[in-house]
Amino acid sequence: MLFDERPKENKGDLFDREKEIEEIMNNINRPLILITGVRRIGKTSILKVVLNELKIPHFIIDCRNLPPNYSKGNLYSLFSNAISSKLSTFLEILSKIRGISILGNSIELKWKGKEYVTLSDLFDHLNEKRIIIGIDEAQKLRGPLSKEIKDSIAHAYDYDRNLTFILTGSEVGLLHEFLGIENSESPLYGRYYHEITLERFDKDKSELFLRKGFEELRLNVDENVIHGIIEMFDGIPGWLALAGNQFSNNRDLKRVKNIAINVALNEINNLIEMKNNVSPVVARRYRTVMRCIARGTNSWSKIVNCIQKEEGSTISTSVLDNILNNLKKLSIIDENYEFLDPIYKEASIL
Ligand code: ADP
Known part of the structure; x- marks a missing residue:
């Protein structure tokens, strides 16, 4: 239903946007893709529809409700929840990673204690398969842990050729500032990304x-x-x-x-x-x-x-x-x- 206020997930429910979907599909083998545009323009919907269409294993980290000074525990819960929702797809890989416990239908990524997993370790393991990692409203990752997150994405960018990151952002200036592609101090400095900006309907x-x-x-x-x-x-x-x-x-x-x-x-x-x-x-x-x-x-x-x-x-x-x-x-x-x-x-x- 078009007026359903939740993000659309299936192509049949999405109105228009064929061109944008095609552009994302054409660039899907790049390491980093951005989908930007004002709130409610349809970024999450397009991300979900593309991932459904592609049939490539994926998960989406939903940062929308991340508090401004989020903790490492908050961050790891987001990853745990996102991967848990696709547990059967990733079970085989996950069972080989130290620092991840599998409890029934969900997983826990440990971030402290004797055995824990860094995000870079996690990405290196996931790289065993072709995987797309969506990060919705990624500018919310700004904050005390932003360097660590960017380090891990930059690491994956260079070494994990099977991974593609698709980031969405409504606060476009903040998303660019977070990534710091033009900031020589950012781990992602100088990396190419493909950006798709969604425009409103005429x-x-x-x-x-x-x-x-x-x-x-x-x-x-x-x-x-x-x-x-x-x-x-x-x-x-x-x-x-x-x-x-x-x-x-x-x-x-x-x-x-x-x-x-x-x-x-x-x-x-x-x-x-x-x-x-x-x-x-x-x-x-x-x-x-x-x-x-x-x-x-x-x-x-x-x-x-x-x-x-x-x-x-x-x-x-x-x-x-x-x-x-x-x-x-x-x-x-x-x-x-x-x-x-x-x-x-x-x-x-x-
Ligand atoms: P954003 O992530 O940019 O904030 P969403 O994908 O959450 O936007 O979309 C906001 C609302 O608009 C949702 O109700 C979604 O279903 C609807 N919507 C957005 N784009 C479309 C579209 N192309 N066709 C149908 N519904 C859409």
Whole structure:
């Protein structure tokens, strides 16, 4: 069902994206592939569909709920959970690795004590077979263990020719910063990666998506509703799916919009607080900057003036610079001080 709000897993459930899937398939033998784009654009869905289509053994590390200062235990649990979900595929390899215990239907990767397994060891063993390792929302791996993770991916890049890593990221600036391909101090410095950036659907595709979705639900929906949804959600498939789903329940476009705005507000709060570990004062500053931009303030000097008016105090160049850079790295705004997501914009005006 198109309006199912979970990531799609089968090609038949995915709307469009043939070109992007083909591009990933054509590059599948490269060591490192990135799928980037704003939240809800369909990265996880495409990753899952590609992996299902390829029929190459794989697992996906889901970093979406990783806390900002995650521990080694957190990280190893992610790997344990991901591999456990494909246990039968990897059982033979896993049984040869010291530092992994197999307990019924799940495995535990040990990260401390007498016997433990490093990620590089794990990758070297997995390299026995052709395997694809997906890492969803990989920018969340930034933090105290990022050097260790990048060292292990760089090691696999050089020595484990059977492994391909596919990383997705919604906070595109942070993902690039995490990998540090252009940073001479990063273990991944200078390595080639193939990046596929997912774009939003144009008006025609959005319309087709919505019509098809409503048709699946056997709902006859007025033209105005279809166009209203397209106007509001600007071709981002995840918002279109949410809108279609909500509208089919409540038949009230205004309510649909409010629901989406509340979802976005929650996400914005999490992004600002998680990214920066910020104090309430700094979080308020982020919100003021976002409110100014959401109202159409689109130059440095206008933003400075707007903040002065809103807060009654001036903002230093370095603080504003830092906030704007972070909003760009989080893929909330672009270089021209425009919101990338129309609902994030609406939520920021409030
Ligand atoms: P991302 O990983 O970029 O945040 P997801 O893959 O989780 O995006 O997709 C967000 C929502 O949009 C999900 O409900 C998913 O089912 C839907 N979706 C995204 N792209 C498509 C598509 N091409 N066809 C059908 N549904 C899609």
